[in-house]
Amino acid sequence: MTDQLGPLLRQLRNQAGLTQEAVAERSGVSVRTIRRLESATNIDHRLGTLNLLADALELGPADRELLATMLARAGTPAVAMTQAAPAAPGPTGSASEPPRSPSDRAPVSAPPAAVLAAADALAREARRRWQREEERRQVHDPFPLPLRWRSAPAPLMDYAVNIQRLPPGATAQLDLGGELHSVAEVYRRIRSGRLVILGRAGSGKSILLIRLVLDFLATLSLPDRVPLIFNIGTWDATTTTLREWLIGQLLRDHPHLARRTPDGPTLAAALVDADLILPVLDGFDEIAEGLRRDALEALNATSLPLVLTSRRDEYADAVRGVGAPLNWAAGIELVDLTLDDLRAYLPRTARPAGRDETVAGWEPVLEQLRTRQSPAGGVLTKVLTTPLMVALARTMYSEAPGRDPAELLDSVRFPSVESIEKHLLAGFVSAVYRPWVPERNAGGSRSRNGNWNPQRAGHWLGFLAHQLMRPNQPRRDLAWWQLGDSLRRSTRIAAVTVASALCIAGATWTIGLVTAQADRGQVLLEGAMMGLSAGLAFGTVYAAIIAFGGTFQPAHVRLRLRRGRSGRVRPPARAFTLRFAVVLLGGFVMGVGCACAIAVVRARYWDIPLTSPEAIRAALINMLVFGLIFGLAVGLVFGLLAALEVPVDVSFAATPVHLLSANRTTVGQQVLILAPALALTIAFGGRLVVNLLQGPLGPLSWELPDALIIGAAGGLGSALSYAFCFTAWGQWVILCRVWLPLTGRLPWNTIAFLEHAYHRGVLRQSGAVYQFRHFRLQEHINHSYRER
The missing domain is CATH 1.10.10 (Arc Repressor Mutant, subunit A)
Incomplete structure (x- = not known):
């Protein structure tokens, strides 16, 4: 059981909000020893050392008893541990151990190795991603803006004793002061692990979150919680639980977490259930107004450690609606930048080599703001109080040659705060897309997409x-897979109809010209008629899908016939049944269209009038036969395709470009499987249908050469139509x-x-x-x- 003692010690230290260095200073135990104990590389658990750590962590009787039990299982006498002195009073002056909710303690047993490996991979990816984001935001160039905050108003945060999870009768004073570089330290002082960050638009909430995540990850030691930023604006608490929503966001952003653990759930679910994710929920104010109260009530129903950001007014309205703030949550509110902050920051952003020598720069502007020589200076001072506006001003005037920030003091052009903000927001795009020379690639050529008007x-x-x-x-x-949803439903149906018609017609023309079974004019007519009928069939199926709210999400699947351990749970038969039923209808309509095409070709090239009784009888029989052949064939193949879809078992960084590339590869693999499978099923399945209908319908002909040609054209055309009309990548292409x-x-x-x-x-x-x-x-x- 020694492998469980290390995670327990680490968990207790994290609950105390202390770093390894702080515990070492309190206990007198070296940082190296603490690190070895927590990593389970040191199996010499000395009672004296552990007693010192317990005292430093101010453990109560319950935690000491749990630690003693772990020691006993490890084969070490635990008497000294259970008889250790009670925890000394903490800074609050209370000698009692604060009660802990069940969610504050992770399971005693360590999570499976696969889950820990997934958490470690998430931590590395998050660190890389947000480091790049800080670089792109130029947070450290030339130095970070001095973000500061104060404690949120009392009605918007819980009592300090609740935040610190203290027992009845205890008192507490919570110090939440700090600056950008100390945000992780402030968060660690909150025993409940629940923090609300308030601020107006552009006040720097996102920058603060990024720095919190990076500082937290810098000292992360699994099984600590991995902080991940989620945009909570997409959450509907009336239909989805927080757990389900978090799992869905993980699967969307990290498709490889769809792999299943040996116990059955996906890695995403296992990470959430093992309490290895610290949700950093950005944008509470972006939730629909009618859903914010439900969202706050749902958050109050949990004790999960989390960080939440919001604009103050929207959060205050939700608190008034619920009648209480977020349970156990501390609150901080970002304050405005000062004129001294601007005087220290803006002049250093305008490098001499990047400015016209005739432009004076920021110094004269800031001097007018300091001396308040004009009303325009007071207006500009109010604008430049948020990091967003300062960043926009920097982009427009410090980084664009020939731009003079003194124009911001023109009271005629900019008489109000709103006019300056509108100018900065509007000029941001122009400044970003100013012409620039693209770099040469490895081949020596320049990118054609370097400049945009x-x-x-x-x-x-x-x-x-x-x-x-x-x-x-x-x-x-x-x-990217939702951009086409902005088009009207009729436009999307028309686009799908045209695309599927071209796919079927092109496949028929290709197969007909390659096999040379008929003259070119007959092949072109057959292809046109087949394309028209197939377009109507696929357009009808597409209209039915979107009418019932169906959407086409990126396929995070691959196809394989053999299931490993991760595929213990078989896909439900309902998936096959639904796919079979929907596609059967489209296939039958396509078969009817094929019969009509044959009738038209016979009338044109065989001189058989369409109105003759023989032609009408033959057309009706062909409609039934071809409808059954195509309907059953495509229904069976697409139904089996649904049954063979399993989660991808490879890990990759989930960026939009990578996901698009992966989805394109998946669709290509599906086409390579569908085309021959449909061709063979139509050709040989058609023989079975014809044999069954020989008696009731009279003599029917289904020669193998003709059957293979029909199957090849139908299989290739149907596979391409599916790829372009019924997958996320295909919708991306055509729309x-x-x-x-x-x-x-x-x-x-x-x-x-x-x-x-x-x-x-x-x-x-x-x-x-x-x-x-x-x-x-x-x-x-x-x-x-x-x-x-």
Whole structure:
């Protein structure tokens, strides 16, 4: 049991809010010894050492008894441990051990190795991601803005004794003061692990969260909780529990967590259930107004350690609606930047080599703000009190050559705070998309996507922002597979109909011309008729799917016939049944269209009138036979495809580009499986159907050469139609790479534009989706787009 004692000691230290260095200073035990004990590499558990650690951690009777039990299981007498002196009074003056809720203590047994490995991988990925984000935000260039905060108003935070989880009769004084570099230290002083960060738009909440996560990860030692930032604005507490939502966000951002553990649940579920995730919930104010009260009540129903950010007014309204703030939660509120902060920061951002010598820079502007020589200076002072506005001013005037910040003091042009903010937000896009020379790649050529026209880039960004600002429920997540949802339903159905018609017609033409079974004119006519009928069939199926709320998410699956340990839970038969039923209808309609095409070809090339009794009887029989052949074949194949889908068992960094690439690969694999499977099923399954119907319908012909040609054309065309019309990648291609660029709402190379916006700081990445750098920027760009 020695392998469990180390995690227990680490857990108790984390609950006390102490670092290894702090415990070493209190106990007199060296940091190296503490590190070896917690990592279970030291199996010589001396009672004296452990007693010193227990005293330093101020453990109560319950924790000492648990530690004694672990020592006994390890083969060490525990008498000295159980008889140790009670914990000394802490800073609060109470000698009693604060009660701990069940959620504050992780299980005694260590999580499985696979779960710990997944947590370690998440921690590394989070560290890399947010370090890159800090670099792109230029947080440390030339130095971090001095973010400060004060304790939130008393009505918006719980009592100090509740926050510190103290017993009845205890008293507490909670010190929450600090600056950006000490945010992790302040959080560790909160015994409940629950913190609410309040601030107005652009006040630096996101920067504070990033620094909290990075500082926390710097000293992380598993099984400590891994802090991960989630945008809580997408959570609907009335339909989804917090646990389910967290698991869903993990699966979206990290698809490899869909692998199953030996015990059955996915890695994402195992991480949440093992209490290895510290949710850092950003944007409570972005939840729909009618859902905020339910969200706060759902959070109050848990004791899960978490960090929550929100604008003050929106959070205060939710607190008034519930009648209480977040249980056990401390609260801090970011304060404005001061004029001294601006005088220390802005001049150092305008490097001499990057400015025109005729431009004076920030010094004259800041001097006017200090002396308050004009009303315009007072207006500008009010604007430059948030990190967002300071960052926008820096981008427009410190980094753009030839721009003089003195124009911000023009009281005629900028008479109010709102006018200056609008100017800075509007000029941000122009400044970011100013012309620049792209770097040469390894081959010596320059990228063609290095420059984007500022006006057109602003228009495209406005369209993207407009898709996120839905009435009563604005979103932050810009997912590439959801961009096509902005189009009208009729437009999407028409696009799918045309795409599927072209796929079937192209496949029929290709197979017909390669096999040369008929003259070219007959092949072209057959392909056109087949494409028309198939387009109507697939368009009907697509309309039925979206009418019932169906969506096409990226496929985080691969296909394999043999299941390993991770696939113990078989896919339900319901998946096969639903897929079979829906596709059977489309396949039958496609077969009917094939029969109609054959009738038209016979009338054109065999001189058989369509109105003759023989032609009508033959057409009706062919409609039934071809409908059954195509319907049963595609229903069976697509149903089995659903049964063979299992979670991907490879790990990769979930970025939008990687997810798009992975989804494209998955769709390609599906086409390679579907095309031959459908071709063979149509060819040989058709023989079985024909044999069964020979008696009731009379003599029927289904020769093998013709059957293989029909099967090849139908299989290839159906597989391509499925790929382009019923997968997330296919919808991306036909809607976002063709239709939206044709109508001017997006550029032709959309993903390159999104990546460029990400690298230039307009967008940020959150797992597999993009987000605008600031919600305030998203709101302004959407407003400007609607005005145009």
